[in-house]
Amino acid sequence: MTLLEQLGDIAKRGVDLLEEVHAASSLPLPADQARTLRRTAAAFLSPTSHSRYQARALAAARRNHHCLETLALIARRSRSISDPTKRWQFREQLCATAGTTAHVSSAATRLLREFNPPPEREDGGRRIMHGEKTTLSFTGPAAQMADIWAAAKSDPLAWLNGSRATAPATVTTNVIIELPEYLKILAGNGEDIRLAMTNGATITGAELVRRTLAGAGLFTLIHPERGPVNLYRTRQASAKQRRMLEAEGARCAWPACRRPASECQAHHLIEYSRGGHTHPENMTLLCPYHNSINGLPGRGRMARIRGRIAWLPPASQDRHTHIGHSNEPDNRRSGRSSRCSTTTKEAHGPPVFTGRARTGPTAAVP
Structure with a gap:
């Protein structure tokens, strides 16, 4: 051998x-x-x-x-x-x-991926010092980080020192969607589908529809045989909707707040998570602080009463939650007395109107 x-x-x-x-x-x-x-x-x-x-x-x-x-x-x-x-x-x-x-x-x-699955990374950032150089790294949702990278990659330092504006990463038509996944998206189960984007991030089927039709407000997917199968809603206010809200009030709608509209967020009067629509009639502008405390115990909440934005005092907020519907008829115009308005004035103190009236200037704010 x-x-x-x-x-x-x-x-x-x-x-x-x-x-x-x-x-x-x-x-x-x-x-x-x-x-x-x-x-x-x-x-x-x-x-x-x-x-x-x-x-x-x-x-x-x-x-x-x-x-x-x-x-x-x-x-x-x-x-x-x-x-x-x-x-x-x-x-x-x-x-x-x-x-x-x-x-x-x-x-x-x-x-090893089965026996030792990698720990889920937490959102955040870290700094690594290299003598005269420094490396910054950030962790966050893949789709959002892809948007940031698309805006910053050409000159990261200039982006960090500038406006740091981002725009949704473009979803190209060269996305491979297998037939079973396509049918799930049509059936309204797009949140369960993960699709690869050409920028390296992943996106759900529902988010693909939202980004593709961003700014369209409400839109429905139509199946060629079953008809309408799902109604997708967009959460973020479009530029046109923001301009309409700014026309209603040039500042944060919370009483006595003077933060300009340009620094405010579009707030849903009826929460988006509870079915509230992203439509000017269901929105107003609040600064980040007042948007965060709206509806908390003892802080009051914003509502729309007979077409006008108002702040409801804490004692009356539970009683007036239903007033926020934008399609509520004007009881004065129809000749009926307003039960909500009467209850507010007699038992719980009047709401503070901060939005522009249908005619005349914006009401004074305390």
């Missing part, structure tokens, strides 16, 4: 070699090789409370004629698994995987 034939025979007997290494008091090998063999032998042959897993793993490695290199890879990759039972399950499955060391390595990478 030639040396190459002997080498080929030895390569197929990785488990037998590990048994000899484990039993030997010294190894006639270079120190680094001896150390690797000792660690691999200890991983597979040391006494363990998981002896059944150990026996099955060694038997599978013998059947597949795994070499020392493959067994060393399995032992090395298994060290990142802290749970002893999962660690032996990992070794057993890889020992039962036939093929080359490269093939077993690919299987190990897939298995």
